[in-house]
Amino acid sequence: MIPDLSDFYPILTGMDFQGIQKKRDEIVKNFITIWDDIIKERWKQESSIFGQRDFLDALIKEGFTNDQINQLILDLLLAGTDSSSMVTEWAMAELMRNQDVLHKLRDELKREIGTEMVKESHLAHLPYLEACVKETLRLYPPGPLLIPHRALQTCQVMGYTIPKDSKILVNMWAIGRDPSIFNDPLRFKPERFLDSSLDFKGTNFAYTPFGAGRRVCPGQPLATKQVPLILASLVHSFDWFLPGSIKSTELDMNDHFAITLKKKQPLQLIPKGRK
Numbered sequence: 001m002i003p004d005l006s007d008f009y010p011i012l013t014g015m016d017f018q019g020i021q022k023k024r025d026e027i028v029k030n031f032i033t034i035w036d037d038i039i040k041e042r043w044k045q046e047s048s049i050f051g052q053r054d055f056l057d058a059l060i061k062e063g064f065t066n067d068q069i070n071q072l073i074l075d076l077l078l079a080g081t082d083s084s085s086m087v088t089e090w091a092m093a094e095l096m097r098n099q100d101v102l103h104k105l106r107d108e109l110k111r112e113i114g115t116e117m118v119k120e121s122h123l124a125h126l127p128y129l130e131a132c133v134k135e136t137l138r139l140y141p142p143g144p145l146l147i148p149h150r151a152l153q154t155c156q157v158m159g160y161t162i163p164k165d166s167k168i169l170v171n172m173w174a175i176g177r178d179p180s181i182f183n184d185p186l187r188f189k190p191e192r193f194l195d196s197s198l199d200f201k202g203t204n205f206a207y208t209p210f211g212a213g214r215r216v217c218p219g220q221p222l223a224t225k226q227v228p229l230i231l232a233s234l235v236h237s238f239d240w241f242l243p244g245s246i247k248s249t250e251l252d253m254n255d256h257f258a259i260t261l262k263k264k265q266p267l268q269l270i271p272k273g274r275k
């Protein structure tokens with residue numbers, strides 16, 4: 001994806017000579033047509049039928065406009081699907097490369113869950129699983145530059161003057177790999193999170209994969225259950241093999257660094273059910 005030059009030179013905002021905003025508008029329009037008919041159909045239903053069956057009913061009942069509902073669904077879909085699947089993919093790739101970590105994780109799952117399927121209620125008893133997810137988010141934050149923020153006031157950061165209204169990009173990817181913060185930063189080592197107070201809440205600026213402050217990711221409570229649940233289920237229920245003669249040490253871990261941090265080569269694995 002080509003970077004939008006107006007992100008770096010705000011004076012260009014609105015000129016759209018790269019055609020990015022036009023393309024974005026078309027994509028948004030196409031997306032909205034997917035669910036537009038469903039919303040219109042619900043509007044036609046009389047309010048007496050609204051039993052608040054789902055999120056959409058609740059929004060309509062609370063008086064949100066069509067436009068607001070469309071934007072909200074769009075935000076949730078765009079922000080909430082790729083991010084979680086990307087983290088799961090990076091985590092699986094690192095587990096394939098680090099078989100010792102995979103075995104430790106399997107041992108924890110076996111000890112705590114036995115032969116059951118993984119359930120949400122198990123998550124609180126799986127600290128190594130949580131550490132694996134945290135370690136993946138440190139090395140591969142799906143929003144490597146978070147989302148652009150604006151300086152409300154002129155301020156000083158580490159000797160630099162940040163003028164009021166500047167657009168601020170926080171390079172979370174680089175912070176997560178900074179050797180002055182994380183020992184041996186390029187190594188996938190979930191253990192570093194076992195005896196650490198670093199969490200996802202955005203209160204420690206060395207580790208904010210969900211952002212911080214008023215615009216912190218609202219999907220965090222969902223994502224921090226969904227990702228470990230999916231990862232644990234994949235590891236607990238299946239053995240995984242690389243296709244062909246690829247060795248796990250040769251896995252391509254290059255990324256495509258843009259607004260999101262995708263794996264350049266999608267991970268391909270072959271599952272085999274575990275007994």
Ligand code: HEM
Binds near residue numbers: 143
């Ligand atoms: C592992 C998964 C996820 C990660 C790492 C993640 C990370 C982020 C980050 C870094 C931001 C920007 C925060 C900032 O700039 O300060 C953000 C914003 C946002 N996220 Fe997530 N996210 C994840 C999953 C989700 C899910 C599952 C949803 C919803 C279902 C979601 C909804 C949103 C929304 C709506 C925003 C925009 C908030 C705003 O601008 O006020 N995210 N997320």
